[in-house]
Each structure stands twice: as C-alpha cells, then as structure tokens.
Amino acid sequence: MAQDSLSCSVTLSPRQGLLRIPLRGIFQGAKVVRGPDWEWGSQDGGEGKPGRVVDIRGWDVETGRSVASVTWADGTTNVYRVGHKGKVDLKCIGEAAGGFYYKEHLPRLGKPAELQRRVSADGQPFQRGDKVKCLLDIDVLRDMEEGHGGWNPRMAEFIGQTGTVHRITDRGDVRVQFNHETRWTFHPGALTKHNSFWVGDVVRVIDDLDTVKQLQAGHGEWTDDMAPALGRIGKVVKVFGDGNLRVAVGGQRWTFSPSCLVAYRPEEDTNLDVAERARENKSSLSVALDKLRAQKSDPEHPGRLVVEAALGNVARALDLLRRHPEQVDTKNQGRTALQVASYLGQVELVRLLLQARAGVDLLDDEGHTALHYAALGNQPEAARMLLSAGCGADALNGARSTALHLAVQRGFLEVVRILCERGCDVNLPDAHANTPLHSAISAGAGANGIVEVLTEVPGINVAAADSQGFTLLHHASLKGHALAVRRILARARQLVDAKKEDGFTALHLAALNNHREVAQILIQEGRCDVNVRNRKLQSPLHLAVQQAHVGLVPLLVDAGCSVDTEDEEGDTALHVALQRHQLLPLVADRAGGDPGPLQLLSRLQASGLPGSSELTVGAAVACFLALEGADVTYSNHRGRSPLDLATESRVLKALQGCAQRFRERQAGGGGSAVPGPRHVLSTPNTVTNLHVAATAGPEAAECLVCSELALLVLFSPCQHRTVCEECARRMKKCIRCQVVINKKLRPDGSEVASATPAPGPPRQLVEELQSRYRQMEERITCPICIDSHIRLVFQCGHGACAPCGAALSACPICRQPIRDRIQIFV
Structure with a gap:
C-alpha cells in the first residue's frame, strides 16, 4: 500500500543475516482471470478466459501498485483494479516473481511507542522542466487518461517522444509540452523521466535567477557564487544517479538540476513554446539592461552611448553623438543604442539616433533589429518612427520571426495595428510555419482584438497551413476560437470542409475538443458537411461520442449527422457510446450550464427514461441515439451489435425501450418521445448487416431486394422497413427477421395488397426478374x-x-x- 503524506513510520534494525524470501503473486507476467470485484462485462473474452499482466502501477500520485494492465487472449489490453479504492478485479492463477522480502525484518505494527507521525518529504514525482516520455501502449494510456486529462487520439502521435514538464496540476496530473504549441495532460503513472543530457553535451544555464533558485532546491542547492553561470554556455562533465548534472561553466564546476539547463543550439529550443520564449527573451533583456545601468565605465568609453540610452539620459546621449558621431552604432552587451531606446520607448532619443544615421537594420546576437525591440517592448510610437525611417518591416530574427510575430505573441494590440497599417506581411511563416494569425488564435479570446486587426488586412491568406498541416480554420477550430472561425468563414467559406492529411475537417476538430460554439458556427454559418469522415471513416458524431462530449451530440444529430454511419471498424456512434465511458457518472454538474447536456437529458426524461443519477454517460448517449433512430441491431465488422455490447440488464432494457419508442413514433403510434428531426440513415457497407436502416419518415431509401430508391413499406408486427411496395406485394415473411407479415403499410398509412398469382408471368416480368437475379448474383x-x-x-x-x-x-x-x-x- 502506498504511503500518504500523513502515514506513520517505523524505525527498523539492520537486516543483516536475515532470510530472503521470494515474493510471488500478481506481478508482471502473472496469469490471471476475472476476480471477485469484476464488473467489466466480457472484456476478458468470457468468464474463465485467462490474461497476462503486462504492468503494475499506481492509479494516481497517492497510490502505488493499485492497478494492473492485462492483455487478454484476443489481444486487447485494459487496466484493472488490484487494490484501487478497495476493489480487486483479478484473480491469480499463475504466479510471477516480484522481488524479495524479509519476513523476520517486517515490523509489528500497533504499538504506540514504535509509531511516529511524519510528513513525507518526497514531494511530486515530477518537477517543472523535467524531460519525460510516455512508453505505454495506446490502449493502456487511453484507459489511464480517464479522469486525468482525458484521451485524445492525437496523443498517440507523441508516445515515445520526449517532452518537457510544463506544470503539475492541482490534482497531481502532469502537463507536458512537446513542441511550441502542443501540450497534453498525462496521468503521472504514464510517464517516465528521461535524462536528455549526457557527459560531453553542451548546455546553456537558464538566466532567470528566481526560477533557478527554486529548481535547485534539493538538486545541488543554490549559492550566490553560482550567479555568474546564469545564461552561460557550459559542458556536462558528470551525470549523477539522481539525474543531477555536474556542469563546467567558465572554469568553475557546479551541480545543476537538469531543469535549469537547456540544450545549446543556435536556434531557439523547440521544446519551449511561444510564451516560454517570450519570458526568456524578456528576462534576458531585463538582465542586460540592469548590467548596462550598473556600468561605471569611463564617459568616453565607446559603448557609453548604449548606457545612456538604457538610463534614458537624452541630453548626455546627444552630447556623445555630437562629440563621437562615429560611435552611433557601437554595441554594448550585444546591443546598439537604437535597439535599447526602441525597446524602452525613448521616442526623442530614437528620433535623435535616426537623425544621426543609426543603422535601423543592424542585428543583435539573436538576429533582432530595432523594430523587433520596439515590438518586444510594446512601443507603437517607436515602431512607427522606425518604419517611417525605412527599416525592414519584415526582417526575420534567428527564430525566423518578424516584429509582427513578436507583437502578436505578446498580445501588443497597438503595435500589431501599426505594423499592419504600415504594410508588414501578415502571411510570413515563422520557423514552425505559423503565421501571425496562427499565433493570435493560440493566444485565445484575450487576443480577439488582434484577430480582428489581422483578418481585416486585405491581403491575408486565410488558407495558410502550419508545419502540421493545420490551416487557419483548422487551427481556430482546434483551439475553440469562435471569432477567428467566423472571420475566416466570412472570407473563404469554401474552406469549411477542407481536410488535413488525416482526413480531419474543422468540424472534426471542434467535435473532438468539445468546442460547441465553434461547431454551431461551422454548421449554421459555414454550412459544413456534418457527415464528412476522416481517414478512419469517423464522422464528427463518432468523435463527440468517443470523447463523451454530451453537449455536442444533440447539436450534431439535430444538424443531420447520420446516426448509423460506420467507422473503419464497422462501429456506429451507438457502438462507440457503449464501448466507452461506462464508469463515468452523468451527474448534473457535468452540464455546467451548457444547453447541450441539458437538452439531451431533457429529451431522455421526456421519454420516461431514468434520470441523470441512474445513467452513465455512455448509456445516456446510447439511449439518446436510439431515440433518434440509431439501429440497436446494427452489427460491426466483428459481428457485434449495440445490444450485444449492453451487458448491464438495466442499460439493455433502456436501449430496447428507446428503440421501441422510435418505431412507435415512426408508425404514428403516439410514443412519448420528443419529436426530433428527420434523418436519412446510411446504408451499411458490409454484408454483416442484411438490411438498410429504417428511415425516419416517408423519404426515399434503397430497397433491399431491387436496390431501387423508393418509399419503403412498413411491415407489421415487426415494424421493419426494408423493401419497396412492388417487392413487398410478393413477400410473406420479413427478410430481415423472418417474422410472418400481417400487414404491409405505405408511408401514408394505407395497406398494400398482396400480389395474386397470375396464370402465367408476362415475358417482361420474367426478363426483369432474371435481370435482378443476375444483379444479385454479381x-x-x-x-x-x-x-x-x-x-x-x-x-x-x-x-x-x-x-x-x-x-x-x-x-x-x-x-x-x-x-x-x-x-x-x-
């Protein structure tokens, strides 16, 4: 059992000479079957079917060895409780070795004199800046993510990749940064620390003093003598067992936490996002300015002009310019006086330096020009003066960012406005192929003003894509930026159904990430195709159901999303609902004021179904889909229907009741279900479903016998619609369920008379039947x-x-x- 922060410790004597006993049981490699608390249906392939333990871990930070990953005979892998919340899902039938224990060394608990309360000093297993990897199988990770950030299929792309711990959430989950704009929240048990530095590696010490002091606690500690190493380049000379590093910097050797170091590259570290780089640049500039202001150099020193610019002494700077005009571009701390004055917004000094012919496009060590500095310092007037002086409006720094990129990334609206008015190129991509509008969308609703300014520029290319293939509309839908989606659609509605390489459209991305407002805009204003499918043949409805985004399901269904569309596994949304989220309770606070979940619940309750406290998310969504006409007998490629997946009798009964209510509504039988929109449901694309789904109303569908589009006849008592009127006349049994037909009803309610046998079939009929037979044979x-x-x-x-x-x-x-x-x- 894991030890919590207030557990008791016991002082033990040395265990020298004691007998070591092998520990055996449910460990990695053990053979198991379902145990006493099993409640997972037939995930194991059936009672008595064995599986093999592939991993043992803690479900969360507070518990250790509380769950096991088991692979069953059919190849599926899932996580099961072996102590989590007092439940045991597995029974061991083949023990595995799990180390050793010393029976005579185990303490006897319960004696107050031997117990002492202490607070664990272990802290979090991860710290900000740690390099980590996820090395789990996709199925195992998907199960572990439930309740710990949630599962997103795109997370599979980053399995095995090294990321950086961005922060630890209040619940103990780990937020990991993989590139400049991709972060995922992981269950801490899914991650493994990765030492990305080795002996001989060249590294740079970060230069934020306060951050280094915090990170050094418990990792080599901090002394004021280490201050000169900040921001400097060094070399790793030793890697300690705890991951700390011995680094040689400027003739001295210091022990650093790996979190205090970044790999030295000429370009920016790609593991740091835009905001991280912004803080680092700002910190570097602040340090440089402090060093300039603290200089006690000779007034005649060539770099004194830069010092006076940092101090804001216009009169002294003017005097230096008169006496030493040749020093106008002299650098100090790697920067010119014009760059420093532009950053600080010293407008009068900028004007004087420009009059003295200061180089407007000179670069600092990171490739920044004076215009970059004006953008970094949020100085719109300085930017205006530099542009009027003819500076390069689209100059790129070392990270291939323009001044406009920097202003957008920092949210400096007025600087952005000035740069756009003066003709800066809004379509230039940075090192990651992001345009300024990509960056503005990433900043969220706080950058709405910037989005408005950028999208009003006449020459903006709203079809631009970043390095991952996201167009601006894809990116806005991914981030849930409603204003950007609306603005882009107003310029180019034809982009609404554009697909990424994986087949995802903007609506797929909105559905996957639960952006309801964006989905509404795409449907209502963009008039998107709600039944579009990605490369895995998933519709937006598949993704919304898969992620348990309850509020999106009614929106998509009401917009006409087909409820019986198959994905590549032959699963409809109803299959997906019953395969996922079985244990997530659908409680009232999940609605959170969103009308979508409330709408779904109200429709279920209006149909006389159990309230939210009695249904799980998966069951509630499944019942809703059945009420809207989803076929509960529709078989996937594995031959399993939703009724087969509804293992709980309560859910099975509710699902059958919803399907019956839908049939009653279609037959005009009154039912209590709330009337919904009409749907033309898709035709199965596999021969495992020997039918077409029933249509919701008198609309044309394909006859199963003659394959003609026609109004289908309703058979009684089975309530199936499978054939047209002409074919129905000759039928005595329903070809779908083999039930004897009592009545054959047209969509208007009139009865179809059975065909009377003729003395001899006319030649035309014989030829037509022969033709149909040949088609069926083909x-x-x-x-x-x-x-x-x-x-x-x-x-x-x-x-x-x-x-x-x-x-x-x-x-x-x-x-x-x-x-x-x-x-x-x-």
Missing part, C-alpha cells in the same frame, strides 16, 4: 475469379471467395490494405 460473386461466391469480407466492406481472398494484401476494389477477413456463411 453482388455475391467473387470479383477476382468470377466463379465462386464471396465467402470472405474485408474491413472495407468488399469481399472475395476463400481461395482468392486468402492471397490478397489489398482490396481489389478500393485498394485499402486488408487487416481483417470475416468469414461469412450464406
């Missing part, structure tokens, strides 16, 4: 050999006979790689 004939019937179906929905299908690596129809082969028997 559908079930192997497209390769054209001899045998299809017996194997691929995940894409196409198929082949067994001999031909076994030898294929790609589908001969659509060329998709073949991952699964489903054998059918028809």
